[in-house]
Amino acid sequence: MDNKKKTFGFRFNIFWMYAIIALFLVGIWQYTDGSVEKNISWQPDFKSYLAQGQVTQIKASLNSGELEVKLTDSLTQKIFNSKEYNLPKEALKRATVIVQAPSIAELEEQLKAADGKVKVIYEQGSGISGWLWTFGPVVLLIVFWVFLMRRMSKGGGDGAGGVFNVGKSKAQLFDKGNGTNVTFKDVAGLKEAKTEIEEIVEFLKNPRRYTDLGGKIPKGALLVGPPGTGKTLLAKAVAGEANVPFFSLSGSDFVEMFVGVGASRVRDLFKKAKEKSPCIIFIDEIDAVGRARGRNPNMGANDERENTLNQLLTEMDGFGTNSGIIVLAATNRVDILDKALLRAGRFDRQIYVDLPDLHDRKEIFHVHLRNVKIAKDVDVDLLSRQTPGFSGADIANVCNEAALIAARNNKAFVEKQDFMDAVDRIVGGLEKRSKITTEEERESIATHEAGHATISWHLKYANPLIKVTIVPRGKALGAAWYLPEERKIVPEQAMLDEICSLLGGRAAEEAFLGSVSTGALNDLERATKQAYAIVAYYGMSKELPNVSYYDSTGQDYMFSKPYSEDRAKKIDSEVTRILSEQYERAKALLEEYKDGHHKLRDLLLSREVIFTEDVENIFGKRKWASRADEIIKANEEQEQRRKEAESTTEQAPEGESKDEKDPLADDDMLLPPPVPEEDNKN
Secondary structure, eight states: OOOOOOOOOOOOOHHHHHHHHHHHHHHHHHHHTTOOEEEOOIIIIIHHHHHTTOEEEEEEETTTOEEEEEEOHHHHHHHHOSTTTOOOHHHHTTOEEEEEOSOHHHHHHHHHHTTTOSEEEEESSSOHHHHHHHHHHHHHHHHHHHHHHHHHHHTTTOTTTTTTTTTSOOOEEEOTTOOOSOOGGGOOSOHHHHHHHHHHHHHHHOTHHHHTTTOOOOSEEEEEOSTTSSHHHHHHHHHHHOSSOEEEEEGGGGOOSSTTHHHHHHHHHHHHHHHTOSEEEEEESTHHHHBOTTSSOOTTOOOHHHHHHHHHHHHHSSSSOOTTEEEEEEESOGGGBOHHHHSTTTSOEEEEOOOOOHHHHHHHHHHHTTTSOBOTTOOHHHHHHTOTTOOHHHHHHHHHHHHHHHHHTTOSSBOHHHHHHHHHHHHHOOBOTTSOOOHHHHHHHHHHHHHHHHHHHTOSSSOOEEEEEOSOBTTBSSEEEEOOOOOSSOOHHHHHHHHHHHTHHHHHHHHHHSSOOGGGHHHHHHHHHHHHIIIIISOBOSSSBTOOOOOTTSOOOSSOOSSOHHHHHHHHHHHHHHHHHHHHHHHHHHHHTHHHHHHHHHHHHHHSEEEHHHHHHHHOSOSSOOHHHHHHHHHHHHHHHHHHHHHHHHTOOTTOOOOOSOTTGGGGGGSOOOOOGGGGOO
């Protein structure tokens, strides 16, 4: 049973103000009875009306001496029947005149002269209507002012505390024992990144273990990597695992329209963190405020973002001490961050969270398949091999899409085909079988896709084929799925083979149909970019060897090129030469395997979808094994030798010196060494 007491607080709304104003107006109308008034003089007007017997009733205020006089109908009509009033007959009956009597005694003398024919009513005050007219507007202004002040100070228009609290930090606090539901068990792969993150948590739990040896606890760690690789997930795991307060916010939370707000929020954030020390601060998407200063000068105007960054730099490593506070940050645009933010003493560590490899993808699939009812035919190894380049978020999306597809088909379990359809849906888009294509278009599409399949099957470094279809999907009229090789170092021939494979569709159209179509637009775009990368980035051109114009800072030479016009002409000439050579090479290969290409085309026209087995039945088994198989085999052999070496070391006789040399030191190149992502762009 919940013992928490329910509190019913009164929350004022702007509509209450409208209601109060409406009630005020209704009250005035009610107490004035909708009457019309006109001020007249005591003498000669009132005294003459009284002497003539034109007065029927008088309401006299004893305090103020004000008289509310009701006249005969004829006189009332004469006074109020003008353009100024223009009253209807019903309103004329309620019309009165207001007179200020010199004194009550004077009024009584005049009434005696009128022989007591006039009805007189005496009142103590001036009436509620007079009070409302006098003090009502002032009261309304005071109430409205109090209402505005309450809204501005307690959250009006700003969930973090309104106008007066706009400079306060918006960080969400996960205090001790109140972390997220995510733990390190939910983070698959990322072994190196998890190790460093776990060590940061250990710094705060057992600081003496490190400080006793003279070490200093790092001040910050920056999580860097492509989108969807698990940077924010790691931070959530830290909040779930750490037994220390955890402040979480986004870089955009510092940005506000008011000058000085960003810097004020930074100060308030670190002030709260010092009170909760030891603790962790996590800033997601830090590039929102950490962009390099001075790149976009705003014509001498004040740059609020730079002021916020300056305050953040001062708080992280200024004269003040922030002992026990570790700052975690995440971004996928580290190239645009300010250099002062990345130096040692602020973000001491940069933890690179890369796209998962084959083994990591397998672990990620196991995590996301925990709550999915899968059939026995689902092969996680096959799924991990058929999703190269997928991030952790992509894999989660694959599992979710597969479950939705199975539910749509009223299945009890998610089957292998559901996962294949999910991958196709994510990579290629939704199938559009309702899109009408003519026989001529179908033949052109089949010829084009069969050309890609034929070329890729007979080139050593081309990506192995998985599936080809001529069913429209997404924006494409046809599509082919390949299994990209996950290479750390790409040889020149691999890049040329990829260009040749991309041009295979256009070459097949020209060779077998006698004309070309617009269907090769995406292929030509990718092939041209690849050729420019060979010449201008990787220095692989024969005419321009060992020259690279790649800019790793991200500025990308916006207004000027680092080479002359003559050099630009040479680059264009080399790109044209490479594309022409690979195009002729593709046509030669298609001529050599002409019969097999036609069989593939006819099979596509009849079945619309073909797989690896169909291509293998036509051309025979592919000569070159998949590099993924080579890596798996190399890993297995390496692990086997390591176990044998460990068992040999344990069985060594006592007193015998053990070989200090790592028995696997000569096998370190079995797996290709990692290189930065920008060096692996194809």
